[in-house]
Amino acid sequence: MFFALLFLTSLAAFALSTVSGGGAGLLLLPVLGVGLATAQVPVALSVGSTISSAARLGLFIRHIEWRVVRWFVPLSLPGAFVGVWLLDRMSPLYLEAVLGLFLLGNLPMLFRRQREMDAKPGRPGTLLVLGLVAGFVSGLTGAVGLLFNRFYLRHGLSRQQVVATRAANEILLHLTKLVLYGAFGLFGANALIAGTVTGAAAIAAAFGVRKVLPRVGEITFRRLGYTAMVVAGAVMTVNAGSGLVAKHGIxxxxxxxxxxxxxxxxxxxxxxxxxxxxxxxxxxxxxxxxxxxxxxxxxxxxxxxxxxxxxxxxxxxxxxxxxxxxxxxxxxxxxxxxx
Structure with missing residues (x-):
């Protein structure tokens, strides 16, 4: 029953993710938490995200913006190592609560006018820092894409470029995390099954919406992206809040x-x-x-x-x-x- 629910939820989440620039991983965190131990959630999410990124690369590879990739990736890998190392030493609930509040901070962007949403390309130094933070958060939670969606939306990338560049940035990061999860003994049978189910849903969603994405207007794409961030922030904040209440007897x-x-x-x-x-x-x-x-x-x-x-x-x-x-x-x- 859990895996059937996970497949349907993942299908909807990855379909929304493709047309809004990302967010499936963060939206699936509370769903995976229903059937898996806390430390297994990032593992399952990384397995599914690796499969999802590979599928998106196959479909949108010619749209990759390599100038972003070459600055984003290098520091994301050591950041992921630190995040995975901390995974069995601290509860991700605290970070999830902070990330949820951070994502809720995008609420004002839903009410901005078109010219206030124009692109402002980031500098190489900014990309290095974003890569480091993204790797750390991804190693600890298993999901990170939507957290930095605002950067992609403000960097001047087209819809296809956002999907392809994110996939290129994240696939090596996810593969590195999977190696680290194995090295730290965090893999489990249920996590692998859940990750495979999530990945299968991601592939189905990617093929299902590949013809829809070009039909989505740029402004609509950006508004959908910010909407996904706010929704994910609300879900994460509620989920982390209830977890912390139970954990500390609040x-x-x-x-x-x-x-x-x-x-x-x-x-x-x-x-x-x-x-x-x-x-x-x-x-x-x-x-x-x-x-x-x-x-x-x-x-x-x-x-x-x-x-x-x-x-x-x-x-x-x-x-x-x-x-x-x-x-x-x-x-x-x-x-x-x-x-």
Whole structure:
């Protein structure tokens, strides 16, 4: 069932990707995450993207803009090595959240007039930096094309040139990643199957829309590209946000009290409370270690906690001052002291 859903989703994503300049990889990240372990998602996506890039090269090879390729590729390969090396050492969720917000930043471009979307070719130094960052992000997430779609759209390339040049830039990068994934022992049977299914859908999509692309106007092509970036950004942000909430046990609770509202934020192994009272400035409360109390406060608190079963120290931060509350439990009874 998962692989059938993956094929249909990949077919739609790669078809959209071809007529909008890219984005299938980032759109497929949350879909692949449903059936694969987190570390296997970039592997499957790289397998599928390699097949997709090869198919696009075969169809659009005469449109490649080589002056972009020769500056973009060299630093993308060491960037990919660093990204793959970090893959089993950190969660891609954090990067996915940042990338999602970055892509959402393209929203204003949807409302720009035609002359504000004119091409502004990048310099060779810019291409080198973009290649390095693209390699790193691609190694860590398995997808990167749409992140730099704005560069291709602003560089003065035609529709066919965008598709062909991206494929040329990315195929060597994807092949390098596959070697690195194997060297780091990240391959798995399910990842290979998912990648093959994704690649098959990519080939079908490429052949299906190759005659459609020349019929798409330049401005329409650019607007579709920016739309794809914004949609992918929204999907990535929601997906990464829900993943981080589950990973760190993040929750928010509220409670009405006679004079206002109490808010409680939990997560990352900690707790923060906010007290909102009528005609009073907000107060922020959070737990601190007893040893972090100022020496004078510890001297006052020492006799109050003797024989206690449990002690919790809360810092109370207001606009003008920092105070402390001491919560002492004896025989299941709470005694509260303000310092």
């Amino acid at each position: 929750s928010v609770a509220s409670r009405r009290v006679p004079q206002g509202l109490d808010l409680s934020f939990n997560g990352f192994g900690g707790w923060v409370g906010v007290e909102l009272r009528h005609n009073e400035l907000p107060e922020i409360e959070y737990v601190v270690a007893f040893d972090t109390l100022p020496e004078a406060k510890r001297a006052v608190a020492a006799p109050l906690i003797e024989g206690a079963e449990r002690v919790i120290v809360e810092a109370v931060l207001s606009w003008r001052s920092l105070a402390y509350e001491l919560h002492v439990y004896r025989d299941g009874v709470l005694e509260k002291y303000e310092m």
